[in-house]
Amino acid sequence: MIITYLLSYAKTPVLLRSHQCLKGNHINTIQCLRRSISTSIPVNNVSLLSVNQLNQRHIPEYVNNPHSFFKSLLWRKPPSNILVVKKPWQKHVRKAMVKFIKHLNNDYPSCNVLVTQECADEIMNDFDSSRDALDLESDLEKIKYVIYTGTNEEIVSKTDLIVSLGGDGTILRAVSMFSNTSVPPVLSFSLGTLGFLLPFDFADHKRAFKEVFESRATMLNRERLECHIVKKSTNIPSNGGVNEESIYKTIASENTKIHAMNDIVLHRGSLPSLISLDIHINGNFLTSTTADGLIFATPTGSTAYSLSAGGSIVHPIVPCVMLTPVCPRSLSFRPLILPSTSHIVVKVRGKPGLSNSAHICTAKLSVDGIPQLKLMPGDEIHVVSESGAILDPSWDVPETIKTTATTTINNNITNTGIWCVARTKGDWVTGINNLLGFNSGFRSINADGVKSKVETEE
Incomplete structure (x- = not known):
């Protein structure tokens, strides 16, 4: 059966086949939206609109607390554009997301729900519907929920608040x-592994969101790292740097600056041999290493890959950059914790005698x-904290780093890093105890064959 929908915003008639909105046919509402931006597509009591209709994002303030390193969230104007992200293709997460969207639509009518195009494709059929859409006017009257979507670039320019449903990877x-x-x-809400x-x-999603909406939330700032890529190699493959079998690109795009919340990793990938790297810190040569790789981690990332490679656990408010080697060919290369103002350069070295590309x-x-990228001998990366590095004018650094350092250090801008809503002021201690089992005692089997914890202290 063919159903005619009037696209209310663009006022353009479009024919949609009802079976085309089903996921199994690979032709869905998202593809219809991509063909006609700024449209209204009613499916299962849901109107799918373009984010281009929304106002630009506004940034909140973070108020200092003289007795704590946490800050208080302050909205001069309540948030209106809420980006909801989820762990993909998990039924329980999808149900939770639909429940949260319904809560926002019903209890916070001034809030607009934003989702990515892929997410909209996944959840559209999870909204309840008791109708067979036959009449256009009655269809529009029955629309109960409104969702906005668009390209990632369009969503970024509109988002006031991110709500994450899933695990750490979702964030x-x-x-x-x-x-x-x-x-x-x-x-963020815990719905992942x-x-x-x-x-x-x-x-607790209703209470937590209410506290954020009413500027009663406690915030913790998590630092980000910047990775500036400088391509200096002349060894470009004959196919122009495109390898259909590889997920890594060879040639950098125009955007050579990438931010990291957890870590920046240089590694050998699937190569059977180790990689050779030269490391410089603040213009001084540190060492040359042959290893499986290097990890540059934020304090937030100190409990991720860096921890598995032998790095330290660092509290998220400590201003530092962690340098952790991965399986170095040296027993004396130990993990380092460097000041957040450090400027770190890593150059890829080739192996003598290997002239064949x-x-x-x-x-x-x-x-x-x-x-991200495949780096060739001669290429280098510059790693600095987003909050800014102290640079010597004589150092050869990319212009983007100079701009970042000057702006953040001189003006003390507080919108760097990632501001996360905290449940309590003891979240970090609770995390390393409950999730990492910090300093957990050994367990033994007593006379009854039951495992019991051996106390480490009397």
Whole structure:
């Protein structure tokens, strides 16, 4: 059956087949939206609109507390555009997201719900509907929920607040959308497999959101790192840097600055051999290393890959950059904790005698677990804190780093990093105890065959 929908915003008639909105046919409402931006597509009591209709985002303030390193969230105007992200293709997370969207639509009519195009595709059929859409006017009258979507670039320019439903990986993916711009405050709920960044249980979603909406939330700032990529190699593959079998690109795009919430990793990927790297700190040569890779982690990322590689656990408010080697060919290369004002340069070195481009040793670059680039001998990366580095004019650094350092240090801008809503002021201690089992005692089997914990102290 063919149903005619009038696109209310663009006022353009479009024919949609009812079976085309089903996921199984690979032709869905999102593709219809991509063909006609600024449209209204009613499906299952839901109107899907374009984010281009919304106002630009506004940034809240963070008020100092003289007795705590936490700050208080202050909205001069209540948040109106809420980006809701979720762990993909998990039924219980999808149900929770639909429940949260219904809550916002019903109890906060001034708030607009934003989702990515892929997420909209996944959840559209989860909204209840008791109708067979036959009449256009009655269809529009029955629309109960409104969702906005668009490209990631369009969503970024509109988002006032991020609400994350999933695990730590869900937060990292959401924050990566805001790589080269300031990140809205993040309210996260634990619905994934790992929840070190997730202070709230979804059962408390109404209370938690109300506190954020009414400027009563406690905020913790988590620092980000900047990775500036400088391509200096002349060894470009004959295919122009495109390898259909690889998820890593060879040639950098125009955007050579990438932000990291957790870590920046240089690694050997699938290569059977180690990679060779030269490391400089603040213009001084530190060392040359041959290893599986290097990890540059934020304090937030200190409990992720860096911890598995032997790095320290660092409190999120400590201003530092962690440098952790991965399986170095040296027993004396230990993890380092550097000041946040450090400027770190890593250069990829080739191996002598390997002139054949097919055998040139390359390094893979990943940021927050997302594959980025394949670096050739001669290429380098510059790692600095987003809050700014102290630079000597004589150092050879990219112009983007100079701009960042001058802006953040001189003006003390507070919108760097990622502001996360905290449940209590003891979330970090609770996390390392409950999730990491910090300093947990051994367990033994007593006379009855029951495991019991051996106390480490009398």
